[in-house]
Amino acid sequence: MNDFDRTPHVLISGAGIAGLALALQLVRKGIRVTVVERADARRPGGQAVDLRGASREVAELMGIMVGIEQFRVHxxxxxxxxxxxxxxxxxxxxxxxxxxxxxxxxIARGDLARVLLDALRTAADARPRLLDLRFGDRITAIAQDDAGADVEFEHAEAARFDIVVGADGVHSATRRLAFGPEEQFATxxxxxxxxxxxxxxxxxxxxxxxxxxxxxxxxxxxxxxxxxxxxxxxxxxxxxxxxxxxxxxxxxxxxxxxxxxxxxxxxxxxxxxxxxxxxxxxxxVRIDVPDVANGRVVLLGDAASCGSPMTGQGTATALIGAHLLAAHLAATPDDAVGALRRYADDIAPFTERGKQIPxxxxxxxxxxxxxxxxxxxxxxxxxxxxxxxxxxxxxxxxxxxxxxxxxxxxxxx
Ligand SMILES: Cc1cc2nc3c(=O)[nH]c(=O)nc-3n(C[C@H](O)[C@H](O)[C@H](O)COP(=O)(O)OP(=O)(O)OC[C@H]3O[C@@H](n4cnc5c(N)ncnc54)[C@H](O)[C@@H]3O)c2cc1C
Missing domain, CATH: 3.30.9.30 (D-Amino Acid Oxidase; Chain A, domain 2)
Incomplete structure (x- = not known):
């Protein structure tokens, strides 16, 4: 078995800030990723989002500060x-x-998404076969068992993955399919x-x-x-x-x-x-999901936790979460389910604080x-x-x- 086959195959739903940041770090760590984004292209839009403290440190660790500098709004x-x-x-x-x-x-949210997508494409060019990025598609069903998760899509053929990450925002479809209806988590x-x-x-x-x-x-x-x-x-x-x-x-x-x-x-x-x-x-809306890991399915970014744009913290929490999830998956690739558990524990204090509205x-x-x-x-x-x-x-x-x-x-x- 070569390295390609030994790493988990991760499906990410959503190419927003959280999904792109996670995909970038997984590809760099040699982990195979498929990303499905509902929109037909990268979504522009959004006003300035801020980076400070731990999220700024993460941006530095991810090596995206040079890209961010180009779009920094003074x-x-x-x-x-x-x-x-x-x-x-x-x-x-x-x-x-x-x-x-x-x-x-x-930095404007849309520009940060552009920085992340450019970095992801560069990383994927250097490591062929690790990234499958699909716009204009979405997950319609997830059925997980002890060994993997079978996923159906609106357009693509059904496929089996080791891990499914819901990074599809505040109205997450992954959350609805694997955790329960939105009303259960949204205030x-x-x-x-x-x-x-x-x-x-x-x-x-x-x-x-x-x-x-x-x-x-x-x-x-x-x-x-x-x-x-x-x-x-x-x-x-x-x-x-x-x-x-x-x-x-x-x-x-x-x-x-x-x-x-x-x-x-x-x-x-x-x-x-x-x-x-x-x-x-x-x-x-505020999103509270008591446990963001459910077997082989895990939530990231606004899908997992959100205090609305009034907090100004959604992007920061998404970057930190993506960094932690990638670190755990890379540390224990043979125990991907355990990695999701450890990510869920580590992100909890950040999501709690990130929901507070100044x-x-x-x-x-x-x-x-x-x-x-x-x-x-x-x-x-x-x-x-x-x-x-x-x-x-x-x-x-x-x-x-x-x-x-x-x-x-x-x-x-
Ligand atoms: C266009 C836009 C503008 C925004 N502007 C601001 C802003 O100005 N200020 C602010 O504080 N926050 C804003 N937000 C929210 C902010 O981006 C998030 O709070 C934060 O960055 C966390 O990112 P996320 O990746 O979890 O969610 P998001 O950035 O919302 O990304 C989620 C992604 O998932 C995609 N998606 C949704 N449903 C599906 C599905 N079923 N299947 C596949 N893909 C799906 C969406 O198209 C989107 O690309 C905006 C979000 C969007 C989408």
């Missing part, structure tokens, strides 16, 4: 603005040493978020993420890598409406209705909405009424003052930046 911080654009509070990156709401390393957090690209409005202060509170919503405009474009970041506080899932027309109608009277740059945001090819719109929940971030808006503006002024900086730093460290990587994940130097 942000000065957050500027809280009133209806006419007047700034009433700032959380500057410099004042918080990268430990506030804006971290020292920010609605009281709102929706939308992200998309717009031409940068002319009078925006360069480098600042400008954020405005309006009743029932926040309207944010965040710098992009290309200064001529920015990212709209909209948050809506509302009851869950199942009809919105997957219905772009209904999503756009909701966005228009909610921010039409928001003043400031809301008209520019709405003008770009209809044309946006990268609209991301989803409900804010500053509370949507009730603290999005005012329900004009009066709440006035209160939130006053509170923001206080919280961004010099006196409260140590407290704000502690709030953002809650994302897990202060946790250390377990020994298995750190090579002996």
């Amino acid at each position: 942000e000065e911080g957050i500027a809280y603005v009133g209806s006419g654009g007047r700034v009433f509070g700032r959380m500057s990156m410099a004042d918080f040493d990268g430990e506030g709401a804006v971290a020292e390393i920010e 609605y957090l009281g709102g929706y978020m939308a992200f998309f690209t717009l031409p940068t409005p002319s009078d925006l202060e360069p480098g600042w993420f400008a954020l405005r509170f309006v009743p029932g919503a926040t309207v944010g405009i965040r710098p992009d890598l290309d200064p001529t474009t920015s990212k709209a970041i909209l948050t809506f506080r509302m009851d869950r409406d199942p009809a919105l899932r997957g219905d772009r027309v209904a999503q756009e109608a909701l966005i228009r209705a909610r921010i039409a009277g928001a003043g400031w740059h809301a008209p520019a945001v709405l003008a770009a909405l209809g044309e946006a090819s990268d609209l991301y719109f989803d409900e804010l 500053g509370g929940g949507i009730e603290r971030m999005v005012p329900a009424s004009r009066i709440e808006g006035a209160t939130l503006r006053a509170l923001t002024g206080v919280m961004t003052s010099r006196l409260f900086r140590p407290l704000v730093r502690r709030m953002f460290a809650a994302g897990g930046a202060d946790l250390s990587l377990p020994e298995i994940a750190v090579p002996v130097r």
